Amino acid sequence: MATGKIGIGDLVAVTATVRRRVDEDSVSVSIPSYNFPHSIRDSSKVKRGQQFELTDEVTRIEEDSVTIALGPLVTVAIDKVRLVKKYRPPTRKQPLRDMVD
Secondary structure, three states: OEEOOEEOOOEEEEEEEEEEEEEOOEEEEEOOOOOOOEEEEOOOOOOOOOEEEEEEEEEEEOOOEEEEEOOOEEEEEHHHEEEEEOOOOOOOOOOOOOOOO
16 A cells, blocks of 8 residues: 555655753654654764654555554654655565465
């Protein structure tokens, strides 16, 4: 099931903004159109207000939103994500069922 150019299994990116450092290994980030707090593990020296991309796979698509597996499932507006790589199912050399000899 695909809506437009984004489909389930596709790799997408969403831009997050650093809100504050929770501890030395975690930062709290703000994700556009996701109205819940979200923190990520980050050992680099990011600063408040700095933006960066979070990238992961699409697990669900609705009319105007996409659910991304960023650790916990995060649902954001479809216009806030950017397609990074399309999912291509594996090709099979043999059918999935047994053939009669």
